[in-house]
Amino acid sequence: MELKWDGTERMTVDYVKGILQPTPTCDSWDQIWDFQARPDDLLICTYPKAGTTWTQEIVDLIQNEGDVDRTHRAPTHVRFPFIEWIIQSIGSGLEHANAMPSPRTLKTHLPFQLLPPSFLEKNCKIIYMARNPKDNLVSYYHFHRMNKALPAPGTWEEYFESFLTGKVCWGSWHDHVKGWWEARDQHRILYLFYEDMKMNPKHEIRKLGEFIGKKLDDSVLDKIVHHTSFDVMKQNPMANYSTVPAKVMDHSVSPFMRKGEVGDWKNHFTVAQNERFDEDYQRRMAGTGLTFRFQF
Ligand code: A3P
Numbered sequence: 001m002e003l004k005w006d007g008t009e010r011m012t013v014d015y016v017k018g019i020l021q022p023t024p025t026c027d028s029w030d031q032i033w034d035f036q037a038r039p040d041d042l043l044i045c046t047y048p049k050a051g052t053t054w055t056q057e058i059v060d061l062i063q064n065e066g067d068v069d070r071t072h073r074a075p076t077h078v079r080f081p082f083i084e085w086i087i088q089s090i091g092s093g094l095e096h097a098n099a100m101p102s103p104r105t106l107k108t109h110l111p112f113q114l115l116p117p118s119f120l121e122k123n124c125k126i127i128y129m130a131r132n133p134k135d136n137l138v139s140y141y142h143f144h145r146m147n148k149a150l151p152a153p154g155t156w157e158e159y160f161e162s163f164l165t166g167k168v169c170w171g172s173w174h175d176h177v178k179g180w181w182e183a184r185d186q187h188r189i190l191y192l193f194y195e196d197m198k199m200n201p202k203h204e205i206r207k208l209g210e211f212i213g214k215k216l217d218d219s220v221l222d223k224i225v226h227h228t229s230f231d232v233m234k235q236n237p238m239a240n241y242s243t244v245p246a247k248v249m250d251h252s253v254s255p256f257m258r259k260g261e262v263g264d265w266k267n268h269f270t271v272a273q274n275e276r277f278d279e280d281y282q283r284r285m286a287g288t289g290l291t292f293r294f295q296f
Contacts (some may be wrong), residue, residue, distance in 0.1 A: 008247070011149045019111060019171040022149065024086035032084050032094060035116040040103045042212065043119055043126045044080065047176040048109050048169065049139035050131035051194040053256075056080050057239050058197075058228045059105060059127065062209050066220040068227055072236075075243040082107045083116070087149055090244065109170045112179035120187055125211065128180045131194035132292040133173045134265035134277065137163045139258065141268075146253040160273055164280055174284045181290050195262050195293040201225045230260035263295040 014026040025032065037043075044059060046052040053076055060079060064070040073079070077090060081097035083106055097106055108115070119126065131139075140163065144153035150169060153159040166172030184191045190211040197204045202221050205228075209216045216224070226232060233239045234257035241249055241256040249256060269277065 020169050025084045037118040037122045037124050039122045041124045042105045044107050046129045051129045055129045061224045062214050066223040072238050075238050080107045111176045112183045126189045129192045130177045132294050138265050138268050142254040146250050
């Protein structure tokens with residue numbers, strides 16, 4: 001597979017079935033769609049910036065029963081192949097996944113309708129983590145600023161519009177969370193919320209352990225809570241993306257481990273933007289049964 005983009009310029013984007021994606025993902029779409037899942041694969045799925053890395057770190061610690069030495073074996077993107085991600089200085093997530101021995105824990109941001117069908121055919125377990133859209137938007141905006149593997153975000157006002165209209169990579173937040181929500185009862189999907197994890201990590205980690213099939217005693221749970229707290233992960237080079245070349249992710253613009261809070265959107269949204277966002281949200285989320293917490 002040819003990996004053309006090298007981080008010198010900003011990533012370009014194109015559409016896959018109506019969803020914006022980085023161009024290398026579009027160019028390899030047929031191979032991504034044909035990805036062959038294995039029955040013991042575990043898939044972590046999120047809309048970008050919903051807490052993917054946090055979930056990955058928790059899952060790895062659960063699988064390794066709290067053994068931090070084992071989770072320090074490699075950076076996040078090496079431990080968990082990102083199946084639709086193809087970056088020259090980092091590699092092809094697809095090839096990485098194909099070469100990985102089982103059992104694999106994989107990552108995707110794909111909306112439900114773009115999930116390679118073999119994950120469902122093989123009845124794989126899937127963990128979906130969702131985050132309230134206002135904080136998700138703010139986090140995505142700052143991530144665009146620091147990450148050349150995404151297009152430049154434009155001004156805050158421009159990015160706000162792009163997010164609301166779904167003209168961002170991996171498409172509309174609303175469609176993403178709704179698509180996976182509707183699918184959760186027909187498949188082996190555990191649907192989690194960032195805000196719940198923040199509010200009561202021990203409870204949510206126990207739930208994750210049960211889903212994965214690991215019974216964890218209290219001391220292991222406490223250890224996992226500690227090692228996956230924002231402050232500890234921020235200092236962990238295997239979980240904070242500091243090993244990615246600076247020409248791709250520039251943490252001096254905005255660190256990957258930025259704030260990790262619920263309600264930071266209040267420091268960004270104007271009153272008018274908030275009203276517009278709420279009106280749009282109520283219209284698009286009505287009748288879904290999905291509720292998000294925007295503050296504590
Ligand atoms: P902020 O930009 O709001 O700080 P992803 O891993 O999906 O890219 O999501 C990144 C977001 O999750 C960032 O949000 C990051 O700070 C936050 N995050 C990562 N680890 C976290 C943790 N242990 N606790 C809380 N938030 C965390």
